[in-house]
Amino acid sequence: AQSVTQLGSHVSVSEGALVLLRCNYSSSVPPYLFWYVQYPNQGLQLLLKYTTGATLVKGINGFEAEFKKSETSFHLTKPSAHMSDAAEYFCAVSAGSARQLTFGSGTQLTVLP
């Protein structure tokens, strides 16, 4: 079984400030981890994924995430927030032969001018 916990349902940052969205996972087998972003009235867009290999993963729009096995974490960061980053962010895990994604509850990011 696998699960994802996103700490903080709402995060607010000032434009230009660091963005940090937290994600912790639980999995009995090596996990595959994903971050998705959802803008209003749109579907989910893949930001980045961790499968194997390098633990620091770079994604689109300047986002990156670091896989830390010892902490079972996959936090999403961006050095400088932009107004266009305001959206809902979902962390997700899949593991083993199942093709199912298990989503976290989501974090709404607000960027203040």
Place this chain on the structure above:
Amino acid sequence: DTEVTQTPKHLVMGMTNKKSLKCEQHMGHRAMYWYKQKAKKPPELMFVYSYEKLSINESVPSRFSPECPNSSLLNLHLHALQPEDSALYLCASSSGGRLSNQPQHFGDGTRLSIL
């Protein structure tokens, strides 16, 4: 622009109507999914098709009937829906295969309202 196309974008229907949602992808993906998403919640998996065969049904009520006519198309037939079925319905696809490391690609969804 998303590579998974869903139609219609919006649908309003009465509880006695029959309608269908459509999803199309041309990425050669062999796994396709239907999700239901309520406001401010993560998507909930409904159905998974793998190589055009239904592989997962997450105990979805029979008023939702999926169909996969070919590897590029996925339909969701709706009949006698309830007001609580109002939601955003998302379609997704992935390259399939035995390993689950391939990301799912989502369409923009159909926003369904039941009167």
